[in-house]
Amino acid sequence: MSKKTKIRVAVIGLGPVGMILAVKLQEAGCEMALCEVNEVKVNKIKNEGLILENVINQKAKFEKIVTSIAELEGWDADYLVFSLKSNHTAGAVKQAQVLNTEKLRVISVQNGIDVEQLLVAGFGESKTMRFVVNYAGNSSSPNTTKVTFFTPPNYIGSVNDACADNAKEIADLLTSVQLETKAIESFELTKRIWEKTILNAALSPLCGVSRLTMAEAMSDPDTVELIEQIIKEGIDVAEAEKIHFPDDFIRKCMRYLKKGGDHFPSLAVDLINNRPTEIDYFNGKIVEYGRKHYIRTSLNLAFTNMVKAMTNKNIISRVPGAAGDVTKKILEKGLVNKTATSYKNTTCFLGIDLGSAYAKFTVINEKGTPLFRYFLPTLGNDKQVFKNVMQTIATNFNVTYSCATGYGRKHFTETDIVKTEINCAAVGVSFFHKGEKNIIDIGGEDIKVIHCDKENNVANFYMNDKCAAGTGSFLAEIAERVNINIADMSSLASLSKYDKELNSFCTVFAKTEIMNWIFDGMSLEDISRGIYISIANKVAKMRLDAGVPTFMIGGVVEHHPYLKDLLNEKFNKDIQIIEHPQYVVSFGAAIVAMQNFNKVEKTSNSKFETKMNHPPYPP
Incomplete structure (x- = not known):
């Protein structure tokens, strides 16, 4: 290949995959440019070159190494290779638009399903290729990669077959330097992408969560059983996408994974080092496509959510300054008066x-x-997010007395008192509307109808008698099954005049x-x-006192206001929704705290203040 006709290839991202590819493409005669934001790594490569060890032993020096994509402008690349993490790709694609020319072709050398679509969004299908990597390595120093295995061939293809000749050109170049690569058409490419992703999904999150290397995970019968089931879920989803694998595919997968060696896969390394991961494009995509076809992917979902939860906790609790940033965001989101600066000199409840x-x-x-309102999903045993909100309140408000209510109140020790959610609901509504009333509270797991007397006391109450029938969790699960955006349900329902109802409330x-x-063929409306x-018929079977006003509260009516219209029809009355209905019970609890504080002698700091100044868990 003469100097004038040298193919110009720029590689963006110098992790192990990018390093190996850069060395091999240069060996094949390409003129290379490398882009890496890590200046320590760049300086090391400039001074010592790139070094490959173990399965491949090679060293290469490079003339053009830059730390920003903008520095490649005017270099006139033939190929632009993206070998960086998927969570960094969208930003890189945006920056790389300055490099786009008529001849330019782009290659996604990344793992995961649909990751090439990030390149398609910036450069179009006809310019985009996808590379399926069947080699791996670990960085042993900034400029050194230990190549742990290569199971040939790699695969490369055009996403719509428009640049099949380009795919063959790259495949031939790499094959000529013993990095065997096969050019394939787009349908075969999709199959190979799914095949590789199923393999990645089987081990990567498990190794990250368990801290087991690939070899350790593949030698333990318990984890091997999990791995096989994760693969099986992926196969089931792929089959629904018309991607067919041979009968012995699971056995071949297990054989492939056993070659992985005693190292951590890339996603596991990111998780262990408290970095964002590519889980959304691995197990997350299997879950996404599974939902599309109503296929349960329980293990893939479990590992997706575990990795996300661990990632969020790591970023918040271990990155310097992150906790302060989180506190600031919580305060900004929760403050009722956005211009307020501090309430440390205000008596608060x-x-x-x-x-x-x-x-x-x-x-x-x-x-x-109300000075501050905030909500978050109730989180099992992980107190990190909850702790952040509590710490934000303790730091910015002079909490004199506090009250906890709801299902979890008995297990919560940070407040001064606890009260039932029925009493707190009555107090919250009665603060605005005195006298006799009905209160309908549709929550996440139950429906309550509360009757208050003339003195605003709870005279009676009723609850639904069947599991979570007709509640928020029921709505959420049913909406997911039907693939309706839960935020659109009310507007959709308002367009219908249909009167059919469910015969069963068992989910x-x-x-x-x-x-x-x-x-x-029923419409979504x-x-x-x-x-x-x-749900309205379910509520209608619960007794409401006639002749007194009725109010609705709870998170369900906050997001499903159409329910109010139906209940108005059922009860032939104008039911009112309390402002900020999902916060009425917590507001009532705050009022209860204030009322109780006024009844007791102030002899010491509030329990909340004491607990938050001396928390039972490490800061």
Whole structure:
């Protein structure tokens, strides 16, 4: 290959995969440019070159190494190789638009399903190729990669076959230097992408969560069983996408994974080192496509969510300054008066509603005026996110007395008192509307109808008698099954005049019934209204006192206001929704805290203040 006709290839991202590819393409005669943001790595490569060890032993020096994509402008590359993490790709693609020319072709040398679509968004299908990598390595120093295995061939293809000749050109170049690569057409490419992703999904998150190397995971019968089941889920989803694998595919996968050696896969390394991961393009994509076809992918979902939870916790708790940034964001989001700076000199009261689905926080002043509102999903045993909110409140508000309510109140020791959510709901509504009333509270796991007497006391209450029938969790699960955006359900239902309802409130049977609706050709508008009618009929069977006003509260009515319209029809009355309905119970708890504080002698700091100044868990 003469100097004038040298193919110009720029590699963006010098992890192990990018390093190996750069060395081999230069060996094949390409003129190379390397782009890496890590200046320590860049200086090391400039001074000593790139070094490959173990399965491949090679060293190469490079003339053009830059730290920003903008520095490649005017270099007139023939190929632009993206070998960086998927979570960094969108930004890199945007920056690389200055390099786009008519002849330029781009190659995604990344792992995961649909990751090449990030390149398609910037350069178009006809310019985009995807490379399926079947080699791996670990960085032993900034400029050195220990190549752990190569199971030939690699695969490369054009996403729509428009640049098949370019794919063959790259494949031939790499094959000529013993990095065997096969050019394939787009349908075969999709199959190979799924095949590789299933392999990555089987081991990567498991190794990250368990801290086992690939070899360790593949030698333990318990983890091997998990790995096989993860692969099986991936195969089931692929089959639904018309991607077919041979009968012995699982056995071949296990044989392939056993070659991985005693090292951590890339995703596991990121998780262990507290960095964002590519889980959304691995197990997350299998889950996404599984939902599309109504296929359960329980293990893939479990590992996706575990990795995300660990990643979020790592970033918040271990990155210097991150906790302060999080506190600032929580305060900005929760403050009712966005211009306020501090309430440390204001006597404040805190109410916490520990619901089955969400935890809600409300801070009020001595007049009962809300100063701060916040909610977050109720999180099992992981206290990190909850702790951040608590610390934000303790830092910015002078909490004099506090009250916890809801399902989790008995297990929460940071507040001064605890009260039932029924009492707190009554207090919250009664603060705005005195006298006799009905209160309908549709929450995450139950429906309550509360009757208050003329003195605003709870006279009686009723609860639904069947599991989570007609509640927020019921709505969320049914909406997911039907593939309706839950935020759109009310507007969809309002467009329907259909009066069909579900015969069963058991979530399992309801799903089956709704599937029959779908097969019968019912529109999403009619399905949405049918679900709401079923819930309205459920509430209608619960007793409401006649002749007194009725108010609705809870997170469900916050997001599903159409329910109010149906209940107005059922009860033939004008039911009112309390402002900020999902916070009414936590607001009521804050009022209860204020009322109780006024009854007791102030002899010491509040329990909340003491606990937060001396937390039972490390900061």
